[in-house]
Amino acid sequence: MSTTKTKKTAEDLGVKRVYLESGLEVDPVYTASDTENSNSKNEMPGVYPFTRGIHPTMYRNKPFTIRQYAGFASPEETNERFQFLIKNGQSGLNVAFDLPTQCGLDSDDLRAFGEVGRVGMSIDTLHDFEIAFKNIDLDKITVSMTINGTAIILIAMYIAMAEKAGYDISTLRGTAQNDILKEFIGRGTWIFPVDKSVKLVVDTIEYCAKHVPKYSPVSVCGYHIRESGANPIQEMAYAFCIAKAYTDGALSRGITIDDFASRLSFNFDIYGNLFEQVAKFRGGRRLWAKIIREEYGAKKDSSCWLRMIAGGGGGGLTKEQPENNIVRSAYYALISALSGTQTMALCSYDEAYTIPTEHSAEISLRTMQIMIHEMGICDTVDPLGGSYYVEALTDKFEEEIKKEMKTVEKWDGIVNAVATGKIQESVSKQAYVREMGMQTGKVPKVGVNIYTREEEAKEVEFHPYNLDAANAQIGKLKTTKAARNAEKVKACLALVKQDAIDDKNLMPAIIAAVKEYCTVGEIVTAMKEVYGEFKEPIFF
Amino acid sequence: MKVLLSKPGLDGHDVGVKVLAHGLIDAGFQVVYTGLRKTIEEIVDIAVKNKVDIIGMSILSGTHLVLAQRMKEVLAERKLNIPWFVGGNIPAKDIEKLKKLGAHNAFATGSKVADVVNYFNSIKVKA
Numbered sequence: 001m002s003t004t005k006t007k008k009t010a011e012d013l014g015v016k017r018v019y020l021e022s023g024l025e026v027d028p029v030y031t032a033s034d035t036e037n038s039n040s041k042n043e044m045p046g047v048y049p050f051t052r053g054i055h056p057t058m059y060r061n062k063p064f065t066i067r068q069y070a071g072f073a074s075p076e077e078t079n080e081r082f083q084f085l086i087k088n089g090q091s092g093l094n095v096a097f098d099l100p101t102q103c104g105l106d107s108d109d110l111r112a113f114g115e116v117g118r119v120g121m122s123i124d125t126l127h128d129f130e131i132a133f134k135n136i137d138l139d140k141i142t143v144s145m146t147i148n149g150t151a152i153i154l155i156a157m158y159i160a161m162a163e164k165a166g167y168d169i170s171t172l173r174g175t176a177q178n179d180i181l182k183e184f185i186g187r188g189t190w191i192f193p194v195d196k197s198v199k200l201v202v203d204t205i206e207y208c209a210k211h212v213p214k215y216s217p218v219s220v221c222g223y224h225i226r227e228s229g230a231n232p233i234q235e236m237a238y239a240f241c242i243a244k245a246y247t248d249g250a251l252s253r254g255i256t257i258d259d260f261a262s263r264l265s266f267n268f269d270i271y272g273n274l275f276e277q278v279a280k281f282r283g284g285r286r287l288w289a290k291i292i293r294e295e296y297g298a299k300k301d302s303s304c305w306l307r308m309i310a311g312g313g314g315g316g317l318t319k320e321q322p323e324n325n326i327v328r329s330a331y332y333a334l335i336s337a338l339s340g341t342q343t344m345a346l347c348s349y350d351e352a353y354t355i356p357t358e359h360s361a362e363i364s365l366r367t368m369q370i371m372i373h374e375m376g377i378c379d380t381v382d383p384l385g386g387s388y389y390v391e392a393l394t395d396k397f398e399e400e401i402k403k404e405m406k407t408v409e410k411w412d413g414i415v416n417a418v419a420t421g422k423i424q425e426s427v428s429k430q431a432y433v434r435e436m437g438m439q440t441g442k443v444p445k446v447g448v449n450i451y452t453r454e455e456e457a458k459e460v461e462f463h464p465y466n467l468d469a470a471n472a473q474i475g476k477l478k479t480t481k482a483a484r485n486a487e488k489v490k491a492c493l494a495l496v497k498q499d500a501i502d503d504k505n506l507m508p509a510i511i512a513a514v515k516e517y518c519t520v521g522e523i524v525t526a527m528k529e530v531y532g533e534f535k536e537p538i539f540f
Numbered sequence: 541m542k543v544l545l546s547k548p549g550l551d552g553h554d555v556g557v558k559v560l561a562h563g564l565i566d567a568g569f570q571v572v573y574t575g576l577r578k579t580i581e582e583i584v585d586i587a588v589k590n591k592v593d594i595i596g597m598s599i600l601s602g603t604h605l606v607l608a609q610r611m612k613e614v615l616a617e618r619k620l621n622i623p624w625f626v627g628g629n630i631p632a633k634d635i636e637k638l639k640k641l642g643a644h645n646a647f648a649t650g651s652k653v654a655d656v657v658n659y660f661n662s663i664k665v666k667a
Binding site: 099100102103105111112113114115118119183186187188189227228229319320428429431432435436439457459460461462463465536538540 | 549550551552553554555557558559561562563571573574575576577579601602603606607629630631632633648649650652653654
């Protein structure tokens with residue numbers, strides 16, 4: 001019996017046509033005929049190509065990791081927080097850095113005025129790292145650094161700090177975001193030209209593969225690309241193109257795919273249509289596995305795993321009726337779990353207008369815990385597997401992501417597409433269309449353009465700028481600089497510059513420089529003298 | 541009417557400023573955009589060079605008062621009388637402070653593109 005004939009279109013059924021954010025049309029009903037030729041028929045979780053999850057049982061033994069984002073102004077405060085976490089049995093922390101540190105400026109730089117310690121920890125020299133990690137057992141805590149433009153310097157500082165403290169760096173763990181290509185598309189903390197920026201990422205990958213093999217040097221972020229206006233297909237496609245660019249760079253240094261691929265992880269966005277997101281992750285996971293095995297010839301299964309943190313979803317939350325964000329975040333958590341994420345982080349419901357309170361942060365945590373302990377989310381792996389709709393959409397997503405990656409190839413690859421502003425242009429146009437859709441009511445948003453109510457405007461709040469703390473940081477920088485061996489500092493910076501000229505891996509020279517307390521700003525300046533700076537293509 | 545949209549300071553959030561750029565262009569305005577991480581001096585240079593009628597600054601990192609103060613100083617030093625406005629994560633209580641510093645107007649995140657366009661049309665009539 002053919003089921004195809006019984007399937008009816010929206011027109012047949014007299015209902016309106018429905019399209020996903022990605023532009024794909026949704027049928028009013030899906031049947032067995034939609035999955036007859038499905039790529040994932042008879043697939044098992046934990047088995048290549050991992051559509052249904054990278055592990056055979058996923059969460060039954062161990063639920064996803066909960067990792068909430070936190071920023072602390074000074075190295076001293078960060079140290080206190082570490083001590084507190086360890087005392088309470090926690091083992092990981094995301095570290096945020098202030099914008100001067102992210103953009104390669106020292107705290108006493110005029111351009112840093114008003115920004116020192118504002119959105120995260122301020123780092124000028126290795127001395128700040130030594131304060132932040134004082135009396136911390138690095139074997140017991142894993143540090144995740146949200147750093148990109150200056151990642152090579154901060155990874156060097158982390159390694160130097162560990163070495164000086166007597167750790168064996170061959171077992172040192174930790175992660176860095178270090179995805180510079182997405183910084184050119186969204187977030188904007190680039191420094192050097194695109195090709196040189198990618199070279200620096202590859203330097204960290206090569207150095208870590210050879211000397212710090214347990215360290216995860218890169219987390220590719222589709223997240224920020226989506227937040228900048230990309231649709232879910234583009235989010236995955238651009239992230240995969242970026243990951244491939246780093247992979248190609250690593251291979252060109254003589255690292256094998258099986259040495260590198262399993263250290264690569266991803267950071268994705270989860271807001272929007274539930275089924276679309278789940279299909280995005282399932283289809284994306286299958287496609288990534290195929291890319292790594294079929295294109296790169298990886299032998300190990302773990303190389304083919306799309307390991308991810310799926311959380312946040314800030315773009316979906318609203319300032320209006322903010323309590324609705326608690327409900328939204330619970331759905332986002334469900335999306336993330338149904339998609340087989342490794343790590344989850346949720347935004348606090350009040351993040352759109354204020355500094356999350358302890359109370360709102362606790363609600364985020366409890367949202368995930370309720371799901372784990374009350375909803376049975378961990379009992380069975382890939383519970384949506386086999387759904388006609390989800391399987392059909394999963395296949396569609398695999399196909400569409402692949403197609404979008406081909407488009408990037410037509411733009412002469414991701415590095416060129418970013419350097420010329422092609423991607424930024426397409427993403428920003430979509431952001432405009434999306435925003436206007438929201439403002440005109442074409443895209444329904446509860447509390448914003450439908451079911452609105454008169455409410456008092458929420459007051460946006462910021463941490464008041466702590467001028468005393470900023471001045472203390474500047475004072476500390478002066479003291480540290482005054483105590484240095486000026487000759488050695490000069491020689492170290494000259495070596496960074498020379499190695500840049502000779503196109504060598506800069507990690508050894510930078511590690512040597514930070515050990516002599518060269519500042520982030522000094523090292524960036526030495527590199528700029530050789531590489532120059534990125535000239536932003538003005539597209540909107 | 542020619543509008544300069546700018547990103548002063550280190551903040552890299554440019555989705556909003558680019559959305560506004562599209563909105564203003566669709567409403568018939570000419571738009572010049574500076575790109576990220578410009579100093580106030582650089583922004584004023586670009587404004588003069590392009591002979592714009594008004595300068596907009598997009599600031600989301602909370603440094604709007606510091607940067608507005610600097611804008612006031614630079615325009616005074618150069619004896620320029622270009623109107624300027626601010627958009628971004630601006631707390632309501634800071635809008636009056638920004639106006640006291642000389643801002644022609646300030647728009648908090650969540651403002652409608654249509655409202656900003658209407659504001660521009662209203663000052664165009666006056667000019």
